[in-house]
Amino acid sequence: MLQLQHKAMATVFEIRSTGEDPHLLRQAARAAFDVIDRLEHMLSRYIENSDISRINHLAAGESALVGYETMQCLQLAQLLYAETGGAFDVSIGTGFTNLELVPEESRVVARADDVRLDLGAIGKGYAVDRMADVLEDWDVSRVLIQAGASSVLALDPSDHEDGWPLTLSEPGQDGLVLVRLSVRQYALGASGIRKGDHIVNGLEGTPVRSRSAAWVSAPRHVLADLGRRAGVEASAAAVADALSTAFMISPVEEIEACCRSHDGLEAWILADTFQHFPANLQSE
Incomplete structure (x- = not known):
């Protein structure tokens, strides 16, 4: 197996391939x-003059022009x-509804002061999707793409395998396997609090403590x-990333209702x- 790695977005992106x-x-x-490096300079709130950084400095009534990929991420968010009743909120509790998206003008308008965005829970998955686009353009499809421990996109396995083997393990205890999967053309998103209170309940403004981890696969x-309902093509890893959060x-x-309403989605x-x-495999 050939493994290639690249550091970006405060994690390690990896491409694994056989065949x-x-x-x-x-x-x-x-x-x-x-492509990942270019996306990081658009989507990171920590990079001065990135699209997200400029949005985070808007006053009420001001607007910012953003790149195509940034708008796609925001539309998906x-x-x-x-879709999640506000459970997925990239505005760090400052109110995603306080932003107006104008896709036809590539413009974001602030409706209030001090709106703050952090795309960490969707940006890595979105980057994985864009990586898959590039690899498939090169006619490279027998790969598994991973961003840290949060986003996985399995394309085709080698000719000798039925699927890519994946495991879900208890955070901090990689030896304790909870689930084993074998997948192809599948996305997996994972979230957890092993590293501290980095997931905030935007509905209550408090850190998540009652759950240790969540996984979504489909x-x-x-x-x-x-x-595609948001006008975004090829967004499987981004959606899985966001739903796990x-x-x-x-x-x-x-959660039960979401899994029932999207065939093949499980958590x-x-x-x-x-x-x-x-x-829900009713129609498959």
Whole structure:
């Protein structure tokens, strides 16, 4: 197996491949990693003059022009904010509804002062999706793409395998495997609080403490179909990334409803107990 890595967005992006030509894979990977670096300079709130940094400095009534990818991320975040009843909120509790998106003008308008955005819970997944676009443009498809421990997109396995093996493990205890999966053309998103209070319940403004981890997985086409409702193509990893964050907060009933309404989507929640929300396979 060939593994190629690149550091960006405060994590490590990795491409794993079996069965692809190594020279072609390295060329394609360089192109994909270049895309990540470009996205980081647009989406990071920590980089001065990035699109997100400029939005975060808007006063009420002011607007900022943003790049195509930034607008796509924001449109997807807006859709998932509504889809999850506000559980997924990139505004760090300052009110995503205080921003107006004007896609046809590539413009974001602030309706209030001090709106703050952080795309950390969707940006890495979005970058993984864009990496997949680049690799497939190079006719490289027998790969698994991963961003840290939060976002995974499995394309095709090698000719000798049925799927890519993945495991869900208890945070901080990689040896304690909770679930084993074998997937192809699948996205997996994961969220947890192992590193501290980095997930905030935007509905209450308090850190998440009642759940240790959440995972969301679904066929690539299912999550991409959800993203298309926001006008965003090929967004499976981004949607899985965002939903895993939302499910750290969402009531059990809402998680069940989400899994029922999207064929093939399933979730796992680790709290005092480990709970599986199985996929609705009715139409598959």
